[in-house]
Every structure is written in structure tokens, then in C-alpha cells.
Amino acid sequence: MSTTTRIPIVKKDLLFPFIIITSLFALWGIANDLTNPMVSAFKKVMPELSNVQASLVQFAFYFGYFFMALPAALFIRKYSYKSGIILGLLLYATGAFLFYPAAEYEQFNYFLVSLWILTCGLAFLETISNPLILSLGDPETATQRLNLAQAFNPIGSITGMIMAQTFVMSALRSDDFTTTAYNALSAAEVASIRENDLSIISIPYIGLGVLVLFIMVVILFTKMPKTAESDKMSISESFKKLFSNKNYKNGVIAQTFYVGAQIMCWTYIFQYVDYINESLGLDLTATYYNVGAMISFLVSRWIGTALMLKINPSKLLMLFGIGGVICCAGAILLPGIPGLLSLVAISIFMSIMFPTIYGIALKDMGDEAKIGSAGLVMAIVGGALMPVLQGSILDMGGSGFSDIKLFGYIPEVNFSFILPLICLAVVALYGYSTYKMSKIVV
Numbered sequence: 001m002s003t004t005t006r007i008p009i010v011k012k013d014l015l016f017p018f019i020i021i022t023s024l025f026a027l028w029g030i031a032n033d034l035t036n037p038m039v040s041a042f043k044k045v046m047p048e049l050s051n052v053q054a055s056l057v058q059f060a061f062y063f064g065y066f067f068m069a070l071p072a073a074l075f076i077r078k079y080s081y082k083s084g085i086i087l088g089l090l091l092y093a094t095g096a097f098l099f100y101p102a103a104e105y106e107q108f109n110y111f112l113v114s115l116w117i118l119t120c121g122l123a124f125l126e127t128i129s130n131p132l133i134l135s136l137g138d139p140e141t142a143t144q145r146l147n148l149a150q151a152f153n154p155i156g157s158i159t160g161m162i163m164a165q166t167f168v169m170s171a172l173r174s175d176d177f178t179t180t181a182y183n184a185l186s187a188a189e190v191a192s193i194r195e196n197d198l199s200i201i202s203i204p205y206i207g208l209g210v211l212v213l214f215i216m217v218v219i220l221f222t223k224m225p226k227t228a229e230s231d232k233m234s235i236s237e238s239f240k241k242l243f244s245n246k247n248y249k250n251g252v253i254a255q256t257f258y259v260g261a262q263i264m265c266w267t268y269i270f271q272y273v274d275y276i277n278e279s280l281g282l283d284l285t286a287t288y289y290n291v292g293a294m295i296s297f298l299v300s301r302w303i304g305t306a307l308m309l310k311i312n313p314s315k316l317l318m319l320f321g322i323g324g325v326i327c328c329a330g331a332i333l334l335p336g337i338p339g340l341l342s343l344v345a346i347s348i349f350m351s352i353m354f355p356t357i358y359g360i361a362l363k364d365m366g367d368e369a370k371i372g373s374a375g376l377v378m379a380i381v382g383g384a385l386m387p388v389l390q391g392s393i394l395d396m397g398g399s400g401f402s403d404i405k406l407f408g409y410i411p412e413v414n415f416s417f418i419l420p421l422i423c424l425a426v427v428a429l430y431g432y433s434t435y436k437m438s439k440i441v442v
Helices: 012-035 038-045 056-078 081-097 099-105 108-135 139-150 153-171 179-183 187-220 235-243 246-267 269-280 286-307 313-333 336-350 353-361 369-397 418-441
Strands: none
Touching: 012 056, 012 081, 012 108, 012 139, 012 153, 012 187, 038 056, 038 153, 038 187, 038 269, 056 081, 056 108, 056 246, 056 369, 081 099, 081 108, 081 187, 099 108, 099 187, 108 139, 108 187, 108 353, 108 369, 139 286, 139 353, 153 187, 153 286, 235 246, 235 369, 246 269, 246 286, 246 336, 246 353, 246 369, 246 418, 269 286, 269 336, 286 313, 286 336, 313 336, 313 353, 313 418, 336 418, 353 369, 353 418, 369 418
């Protein structure tokens, strides 16, 4: 009589290293969602910025991933995972501390440079942590293990959102004025408000820099596990093998579109709420809905991780992609609160996408997974490019809100969410194609 032994997601002897590395997922979650509201914050502090110009916050932030992911992968091939983590944390802290001089000089471009350096550090952390988590256990449970680790990322994200609302958005003096009233202030009054508000924006980043340095010291004295490695192939061999892997190439494309959708939904929810308030005379607080979206994201990721014990990850990705498309359609077509709730609900279906695409794309890879990981992290550049495109739609009627209605019915703010809809449709298609292929293989 044979018995089947359930393969653990994380073995007991690897539990502590898993916890240490997983803590980094929360750390970059804080940075991501502390930064998302900054598009709206800078727009209020510097009303002369257009939506496209303000969206450069996201461009600077997520372009750092694209720029540094491959160097990070090459670095850890030559040295070690631990060395890469330390360097990543050092860059992270440096970028955070540079917010102080940026606020002192009151230069928007200086803030962009600070964010870019910070994100170069995040690129190291993500390029290293994701494949390291995949390697800490049986390959059969790798995707579930990465979903479990990534489930702690939203905890950091919620922390970042709360920090943004508590220390920034609610404290901005420029938010106390309508655009007309702000423009009517004297030059001295505007200068005083701007100095105050830019200083407020810098405070949580400086505090975050201190936290990052503390964690870096802890990791310096922590023994990292040695992962099993195959014979190391040359870089050219790694690239050749990756470029011949259709599943991987399509995974990078799907990841680019997914990250673009995520950042657009979590960034422009603020403009979506502002439009509802202005058009309906309401006084909704966007951050509360953003936190609600993140809580839904967190709970759904835990549920999704559990569902993968019974449902093929590719099939679940396809189903969640379809659900996201339906919610995007609701955000576009439904007016007022129903549309806003549809926008919040998109996060339910985005919850499993990043780690699931990651796990599927790197499935059955050997040493080339390190370079492959860099490609998937570089795909985060979707978060740099897509918000700028959505900002251009919002600017169709000028830098503020307008009475433009697309097709005579849909406000331009609502219509701009056609971009996340297209992105999530691409993800659903990747889930379908890989599920179909897995059935053929089986």
C-alpha cells in the first residue's frame, strides 16, 4: 500500500532564512506605495506641473528597475546573494536620504534623481530575493512558495500607504486651497507653503532610510543559506537559452503589462476620487479606498496561494486576468461610487499575478534563472511607461479636470483606465497559453 507525502512549501531547516528574505518583500512594498500618492502630492504642491510631468515620479521610480536589474544579476553571479542584498539596501538608504537636500533646494528633478537611486537598490533586492525564494525548497512548490513570500509585500504596501496619508497627504498645506485660491496667493505665501510641503514629503523617506540601514546591519550578521547550483554557464549561453524560451519571453511581456496595470490603478485612483468629489460634491478620501484595495490584494493573495494547491497556477492566472478585465470595464463605464468600487476590486484579481508570472516564466530553469530573473525585474519598467500614457489621457482637457466626455458619456478620468484593461487582458492571455501548454506536456 503506497502513501503520498505532501511536499512542504517551506522545509523546517529553511524556515528562518525564508523569513529573513521574506522581510525584504515588505520593505520594497513600503517604498512602492509610499511613492504612488506622490504623483498627486507633487501635483498639489507644484500646480504648474501637468499630469504627465507629475507622472515622471513613477517613471523615475520604475525606470530604476529596468536600469539596474541586469547589473544586479551579473553582480550576484560573480559574488553572492548576500553581497547583492547589502549593496541593494545601501542604494535604497542613499536614495531615501537624498530627499533631504532635494527638499532644501525645492527642485522637482532632484526628487526624481533620489527616487531613481532608491529604486536601483530595490532592483537589486527584487532580482535577488525572487529566485532565492524559488530555490529554497522543492521545485514543485516553487510558485506557491513565491506567492507566500510575496503575500508579505502588501503588508509593506499598506504601511507605505498609511505613512503617505498620515505624514504627507493629510499634512500638505497646499491641499487646503482650491486651485483658484492657491493661484491667488502672493508669491511669498506660495513660497512658504511650498517649502513646508516639500519638507513634509521628505520626512517619511528619511525615516525609511534609517529603517533600511538597521535591517542592513541585521543582515550583515545573518548567515545566508547556500543554494544548490548547476554548473555555471557563460553569460552568452544564458542569454541564448533564455531567448529561445518562448514561455520565458512571453512571461516578460506579461509581467511588463501587469506591472503597468498595477501602478496605473494604484496611482490614478487619487485622480479618480478627486474627479468624483469635484463632479458630485462629495468629500471622499482617496487613501482609504487605496488601503481598501491593498487589503483586498493582501487577502486575495493568501487565498490565491491556497487555491494553487488545487488549481493549476496558469489556469488561476487566466481566471484572475479575466476578473481584472471585467472590473476595469466597471471602472470605465460605471459612474461615481460604483465605478470607484470596481476600481478597488481590480486589486483582488491582480493579487497573484506578479509572483505567478514569475514562477511560470522561470519554471525548470537552472543557472540561467539568475539572468532570467533580471529580465522579469526589468519588466517592472511597465510601471514607468504606462502611467505616463495614462497621464496623457488625463491631460486631454488640460492639466486639471475638464468636462470632456468620451463618446458623449465617459469622463476622461474613467476612460484612461482602458490602459489597465488592455494590460490585464494580456496577462489573461499568458495564463491561457501556458495552461494550454501545461496540459499538452502532462
